[in-house]
Amino acid sequence: MPSVAVPRSSQASRALRRSQSTRMTATKFECAAQAHLLAQKRRIPLATKYDVNTNVVPACTKLSLPRTLPRPVLGxxxxxxxxxxxxxxxxxxxxxxxxxxxxxxxxxxxxxxxxxxxxxxxxxxxxxxxxxxxxxxxxxxxxxxxxxxxxxxxxxxxxxxxxxxxxxxxxxxxxxxxxxxxxxxxxxxxxxxxxxxxxxxLPSPETFSLLHAYLYTKQPATLLASLARPCETDMLQLAAHANKILGLWRNACLLGVVDAQLYDVIGASWDSAIAAMQACS
Incomplete structure (x- = not known):
């Protein structure tokens, strides 16, 4: 079969299209890799545990938080x-x-x-x-x-x-x-x-000052303000804040505090903290 000569301009056009296609494919892979890496970074804080004694959040342990804090039976x-x-x-x-x-x-x-x-x-x-x-x-x-x-x-x-x-x-x-x-x-x-x-x-000595102050003042609004979640969207900050609320709840349950408003404040603060963590993840 006789060969057909392709004009130089057509050859250049095809080469250009192949080059563009190659770059687009490479870009897609790069974007996918970055998205995967970013997703991993967003998930990393969820797989941590806040150490209440050292204020360090080790990255190799898993954070396990309940969705709700049950209200104890008040005697x-x-x-x-x-x-x-x-x-x-x-x-x-x-x-x-x-x-x-x-x-x-x-x-x-x-x-x-x-x-x-x-x-x-x-x-x-x-x-x-x-x-x-x-x-x-x-x-x-x-x-x-x-x-x-x-x-x-x-x-x-x-x-x-x-x-x-x-x-x-x-x-x-x-x-x-x-x-x-x-x-x-x-x-x-x-x-x-x-x-x-x-x-x-106590399970959480570092949060006892909150309970100590509340039992004297009996001001739920003041306690609620002290438990307001941070504005940051950093997962480690939110996890530390959630651990603060959890520590207060554990202390109150262990001592058997008979104050319904205290648990109302703790429950509302906990729900807000968990919602913020879910939005951040």
Whole structure:
């Protein structure tokens, strides 16, 4: 068969089309690879776990969070343990005492915020001296909580313990699972008073300050504001925030806090955090 000569212009046109097709195919593969990589990066934070003790989110473990935080069955506190120190409370319903106590708790909170004390960093004492001043003496704390958890520690590290001055009435009337508190001694000096130190093991020591403040203030709006999710859309930040809410819920459940509004706030904050994480993933 005789050969047919193809004009040079047609050859150039075909070569150009083949080149364009090759570039388009390469571009598609490149875009697909980038999209796959980006999707992997977006999924990576979902496969992490927030370490509440070190504030580090290791990338090799899996984050497992419940979609909802179940509301515990709210019982009622047994005031018999308080009657020894407060005989006038015998036979009075706990709910009524709590309502009356709300009139005094602002001054109690002012007193615990004004507490000054010192403690050795090497050992935890059984008692602590609290310096008396005008604010503290008006509503002096009865005990000192030494809050900690029992998570394993690296070799050579000391367990961190946080001290919180408290009033036995505030916690005894709102927590069904509070450990037995030793008897508080009345102050024998105008300059200081001695209070028992009560070790309190909790799953989330770092969030106890939120619960501590709420039990004194009983202001759901303030707690809700402190649990507002961050504006960032970074999954690690959202996971850390969700872990904060989870820690507060675990502490409240362990202590048996009998406050429905507390769990309303925790539930609403949790739903918002989970929705943000789902939108980010």
């Amino acid at each position: 009622e506190v047994d005031t018999s343990s308080l009657v020894g120190a407060y005989p006038d409370l015998a036979g009075i319903p706990a709910e009524y005492i709590r309502d009356r106590l709300n009139l005094t708790t602002p001054k109690m909170r002012a007193a615990i915020q004004a507490v000054e004390t010192s403690v050795s960093k090497s050992t935890l004492p059984t008692e602590l001296n609290i310096l008396m001043n005008e604010v503290v003496s008006f509503a002096c704390p009865t005990h000192m909580f030494a809050v900690y958890n029992d998570a394993p520690l690296p070799l050579g590290h000391k367990r961190q313990v946080n001290l919180f001055p408290i009033h036995d009435l505030v916690f005894g009337l709102q927590c069904t699972n509070l450990p037995t508190l030793p008897a508080a001694r009345p102050s024998s000096s105008p300059s200081h008073t001695t209070v028992p130190v009560v070790p309190l093991r």
